[in-house]
Amino acid sequence: MFDALMMYQQQHGAPQPAGMPDVPWCICGRCRDMPTDLEKLCCGEEPNYCVSQLPHFSLYCLDEDNLRIHRRYREDLLVVRPAREPGDDNREYRYAAYRHFIFWQHGALGQRNRLVIPSCCVCAIRDRFPDPHGQYTGFVPGR
Template identity: 65%
Template sequence: MASDDDTSEISFELPTPPQRGGRGRGGRGRGGRGRRGGRDEEDRIISLQTQRRVQTEELIEKMSELQLRKLAGQLFARQPGLVFDALSSINDSVRPPSESLPVGWCRCGNCREMATDAERKCCGQRPALCISQTPHFSLYCLEDGYLRLHRQYRDDVLVFDEAREPGEDNREYRYAAYRQFIFWQHGALGRGNRRSIPSCCIWRIRDKYPDPHGQYTGFLPHL
């Protein structure tokens, strides 16, 4: 079984996807694009997210209340974890406040206290550049569609059954997000090579896909 923080110590540069090995382009690599290239990519991601949101809202506007109720019932049947989103929207007290707790080892201002020294890691960026707040992180680690594809592919390859319980569904989303983060920052590490994830990123993932009882395994350096 994967740990809730299936990952380890990392030093960050820029929050951009890793270069794939074997396909180098000489001087045209990531460093050669400069700040403008990074800004263009960020603008492109924001534009795509905006287009998706607008199209979704337009589709919802065209549906009747009866159609929306029927669709909601189908979604709850397919993804039981949605019940916790519904409960949170009805009762704001279901989840704890998302404000981070002040901790001395955090530089970005978004980390919270962790159970072990191995988990007390910050992304190392100043608040305006915190990795957990970038559009790249949202796209690679918090997009339900990407994470579901990742889960489905992994389940098919490893012949895993689809999660059935609401808590299991959210847990599988967290694991998928952790794996996405590690692959994004480090590429494929290989079996037994584990890295921890910064606290700020861990908690943004946990806030999006919470455990119903607030119980998390944490980082296990050795399995």
């Protein structure tokens, strides 16, 4: 029986463990395929230590109350109007979460200095604050 299983795995490749994505560049097991090579970035941690599963990530990047305070501060500072169209609310929460992640992991970067966020973290943020049409901007390099 084991010989047959070994031969099948050699011919067809070993089966993926349950819940593991089919993305060869992922180490943590929580990344999904991304549209560009630049965005195909994993946090690099072992499966049980993925950054997107840390309590601090949930607090800083997924907690709606913390992100709401950030949005209000940003609206006051930049004199930006609150969201009005369907999906704008979640989009603003996503952008706030992306900014919080970068500040938490790298500190203040300065104007037009941008870094790619690991796919596992981007996906966790998108799952928490989805776009109603599934349309996402993706990473935009600094100019």
